[in-house]
Amino acid sequence: MKPQTLVSQHLTEIAIFDSRLDDLSTLLTGLNPGVEPLVLHSEEDALVQIAAVLANRQNIRALHLIGHGAPGMIFLGRSPITLNHLTATQLQPWKDALAPNASILIYGCNVAEGKRGAAFMTRLQYLTQAHVAASTTPIGNAAHGGNWELDATPSPHAVRLAIQPAARAAYSGILMALDDLSADLFTLNGSAVIENEGGTNIIRLTPDETSQSGTALSNSKIDLTTDWTLTVELAFGSNDGGADGIAFILHNDPAGAFIVGRDGGELGVGGIQNSLAIEFDTLGNQDLNDPGFDHTTILDPEQYGTANPTTITVPTQLGVDANNNPLNIETGQYFVVSISWNAATNTLAYSFDGNEFAPLIRDLVATDFNGATEVFWGFGGGTGAATNPQSVRFLAGDDRLIRTDERDVIVAGAGNDTVVGLGGNADGETAVVKSVM
Numbered sequence: 204m205k206p207q208t209l210v211s212q213h214l215t216e217i218a219i220f221d222s223r224l225d226d227l228s229t230l231l232t233g234l235n236p237g238v239e240p241l242v243l244h245s246e247e248d249a250l251v252q253i254a255a256v257l258a259n260r261q262n263i264r265a266l267h268l269i270g271h272g273a274p275g276m277i278f279l280g281r282s283p284i285t286l287n288h289l290t291a292t293q294l295q296p297w298k299d300a301l302a303p304n305a306s307i308l309i310y311g312c313n314v315a316e317g318k319r320g321a322a323f324m325t326r327l328q329y330l331t332q333a334h335v336a337a338s339t340t341p342i343g344n345a346a347h348g349g350n351w352e353l354d355a356t357p358s359p360h361a362v363r364l365a366i367q368p369a370a371r372a373a374y375s376g377i378l379m380a381l382d383d384l385s386a387d388l389f390t391l392n393g394s395a396v397i398e399n400e401g402g403t404n405i406i407r408l409t410p411d412e413t414s415q416s417g418t419a420l421s422n423s424k425i426d427l428t429t430d431w432t433l434t435v436e437l438a439f440g441s442n443d444g445g446a447d448g449i450a451f452i453l454h455n456d457p458a459g460a461f462i463v464g465r466d467g468g469e470l471g472v473g474g475i476q477n478s479l480a481i482e483f484d485t486l487g488n489q490d491l492n493d494p495g496f497d498h499t500t501i502l503d504p505e506q507y508g509t510a511n512p513t514t515i516t517v518p519t520q521l522g523v524d525a526n527n528n529p530l531n532i533e534t535g536q537y538f539v540v541s542i543s544w545n546a547a548t549n550t551l552a553y554s555f556d557g558n559e560f561a562p563l564i565r566d567l568v569a570t571d572f573n574g575a576t577e578v579f580w581g582f583g584g585g586t587g588a589a590t591n592p593q594s595v596r597f598l599a600g601d602d603r604l605i606r607t608d609e610r611d612v613i614v615a616g617a618g619n620d621t622v623v624g625l626g627g628n629a630d631g632e633t634a635v636v637k638s639v640m
């Protein structure tokens with residue numbers, strides 16, 4: 204036997220951390236002796252980084268993945284690893300480096316939860332031939348509802364945590380991705396992805412690239428026979444010369460949550476049927492009769508590309524700046540947007556950064572939704588020749604956002620990916636409205 208073979212047969216473990224974890228030093232210093240730490244760069248693809256580290260390695264006994272989680276996904280590096288990323292090609296370096304009967308332990312909240320989580324586990328196990336363990340519940344500090352038990356595993360003896368008990372007890376954070384909100388709520392289409400931004404997970408509707416369109420659409424419908432209020436935060440990028448903006452949409456398109464509209468000035472919602480939108484528009488399109496300043500209007504996305512006007516209410520500036528000029532919203536900051544529906548008076552009202560606009564009073568069910576009293580809701584974004592990164596963020600711990608009953612996560616990747624055949628949407632269930640304010 205050659206000496207280098209003896210060296211390579213030294214069994215080892217690698218703990219791979221997402222750099223954005225709170226209190227990371229507690230976890231790093233609390234590793235078992237002999238476990239190699241690797242902290243991933245947040246701006247680079249995790250699978251590429253892990254493959255580089257595993258290249259030419261053999262007999263790795265355990266890989267520990269530590270990052271924020273949600274059902275069927277773990278947030279490592281630039282974007283989350285979801286079922287769509289688990290391919291034989293991507294995981295060949297893992298398979299080559301792992302020892303027989305090796306373990307992959309995933310420390311992220313709820314990664315193994317539900318059908319989506321189970322499918323993620325099964326595919327990872329199949330492609331790596333390792334024992335895979337993860338949790339169906341939150342991981343982390345007990346005060347936040349967490350623990351450190353990886354309860355989902357086919358082989359409990361293979362679950363040997365890399366982080367020592369004292370460090371687990373001392374860890375203050377929780378490895379939850381989304382404040383129990385957006386992953387369960389939305390299907391992401393087109394360019395939309397979930398990204399971690401300074402420790403908070405947000406939906407990036409468009410990257411800062413040309414000709415993008417993305418939507419985040421609810422998996423459950425919202426009921427127009429009840430009153431509701433939605434409150435979210437929107438950001439439009441920081442290039443005033445950029446474009447095109449974000450639209451809130453309500454719709455009853457036959458494609459349900461699995462649709463993205465046209466890009467550019469149509470804000471990712473153009474062409475979605477049986478729909479109504481509120482736009483926050485950062486580019487004056489002459490062909491759409493836009494004013495030259497950043498503006499808002501309620502409009503009909505079906506009318507884009509027709510001879511009819513899209514606008515229903517008069518386009519209005521979103522606020523005023525210190526010089527009493529129309530407010531520029533391409534400042535990089537998040538603005539609070541609140542949208543409410545009064546069923547008795549058929550009134551759709553909304554505010555942006557505290558400014559209220561002319562409400563729309565009309566029978567949306569008959570006029571816009573082809574008779575449907577329950578419709579999908581969500582957000583679209585578009586870029587054209589001019590670009591900006593455009594994002595939706597949810598107010599942490601704020602239950603003014605409409606909540607639904609528990610859902611499988613459905614996340615489509617960039618482009619026109621087919622959503623993996625898991626979970627259901629458009630099953631006719633009604634969103635449960637909590638704490639309407």
Ligand SMILES: [Ca+2]
Pocket residue numbers: 442443444445446485486533
């Ligand atoms: Ca602009």
Ligand SMILES: [Ca+2]
Pocket residue numbers: 447468484485486487488491493
């Ligand atoms: Ca526009």
Ligand SMILES: [Ca+2]
Pocket residue numbers: 443444485496497531532533
């Ligand atoms: Ca602007």
